[in-house]
Amino acid sequence: MRHWEALLHPTMPDLSTVREFNTTWAPSYTPVGIFVGGTSGIGQGIAEAFARHTKGNAHIVIVGRSAAAAAAILAGLPPAPTGAGATRDFVPCDLTSIASVKRVAASLGARFPRINLLVTTAGTINFESTITSEGLEATTAVWYYARWALVAGLLPAIRAAHAAGEDARVMAVLSAGQGTAVDLGDLGLKKAFKPVRDFAGFRAAGNQGSTYVDLMFKDYAVRNPGITTSPLTPEILATAKSIEVCGEHQLYALLKAQAGASRTGQDGDDIGMDLPATEEVQRTLWQHTEEVIGGIE
Template structure:
């Protein structure tokens, strides 16, 4: 048997620490030895709740299942883990040492069977190192950031050259992040998320619900929205009244106006708005309003919805996160042909141009509304149902490299919840760091172009 014993002190109330650790699927955020963790048992963690983990082990992915054997809130968590040829018994004890300080003692007993049992002594130093890394990661995840990490020289050069940066758009970029913790509570806050039935939007809704927010899921299909709401409740254990839905076809200006008025009436204070809904189309098509479809859903919808919700956001001194795409780096604005009518249609270009316009609009909103924090971000290359449908060849070629939805949603959740000093409103983010909005010649949006864009938006919505 190998025994691990570590104690750390974190500057967080004991209730926060217990809430974060009781859902052991958060281990993927703080333990470098865990590639992925998911909760199998719906609802709040309780004795008998099960979690599936995939471990990083010498370049291999090793499955393991953990079961909560005892919970004594907020003082103790007991878990039993079982893998192929090994088992673990983990005990996490918590002790309050002040209103904002907690000691966490992590005790683990590891047993190996079969061939690994014969070299257990040789494995001991490796297991001890892994345990120390996990506990150090936990301390980092539960320590609020006092400053934002800035991209280093190699990272900045990578973005300037694009191709090296694109390599970080894969899951390897996410896995290389120094801190993946999402532990800042948003209890008592209301978060509205568009495109929340699958993919990034659903992943963000689940995580924000776990962090305590009342989430409002906006989608076009009533059955899918209801299914998503159930998934969020099962993931976070949130009460029924903490997960609400709104059905709307967001490519329709009339529908956006209707749902905007409905949300403003239902929620005089909105703390978080995530404009995530988006679509990429293979062929040119027009909405009932006569707008090219990608332009309508990726730009006109967030423009109109955000403007309608500004009073509610202002009341809460809220945050707006606009989801863009790394593809925008390859495209400039085409103000003379916003509807993509004068050149052969290219769905990827239409999508990227709309996203570039959205980033420019984000900067404008930030200047005009200092009481609201605006940001835009891109999620990297994520394996979502939308990508599989819109870019099937890309999805096939990049299998094994793409991020999953939770990785892609990480930065939007962090922007929505973090108490770190994020800095000035209006910035563009990737993997929790501010990034340039343009690197190729001719792709930056000038003040005159932004002014023309705003006039066009005003006259077309």
């Protein structure tokens, strides 16, 4: 570890510590993991680490766009133990469409009475803002509204897992801790994304979206005691890791987080919950999100 990194992140775990911790995770049940955006990158890495540390004895569902990519990933996972009944599936979903997301959530919730891990990593980079048929800014739909439509739809199964004494954990990957103040006059970020023409502008506009996710996770944790919610900072080019190593660190972050809301850095280190928003902003954002995707709890 570089000296300046140690000063900034005194609790930053090294890879050996991360792997040792992950190895100790041994659920007595066959866990269910839903990985939204798991056909590449961080989502793929977490899904593969989840499969490794359960020794294949897990139900694994990848939700995304590419059936071919998902098939290749699922085929490469450790096989389920004989007679365990663990399943591997791909579920296609257009994350710009909240109606599509709701249908997928309803289907998964009916299939799995208990869901233990819900990991959302899907994202998009678009230098030309698009408004969807549902009237949403497309990037915000993928980064934010789709996540909460999924969480809202799957919440009964996540709660059921907690009630049964099982893991009940939800993670979102979207620049946790890098968010900026919320503009209450532009909820949905249509104005923010409209003038974007390059990556710098895109990132600046998107930083509000990071705050959206952080705030909603914080609110969900208060409303659902015992469930673990964890926004996560994704890998950046300057410190990029292999998909395998990245997956180990993020699974560690997900499993180590205590009940309630927490935020972790790209190595699984806790970065605190100091958010650039008041309680009024948090309430207003919650109400806005309810109006867009329907009732949430």
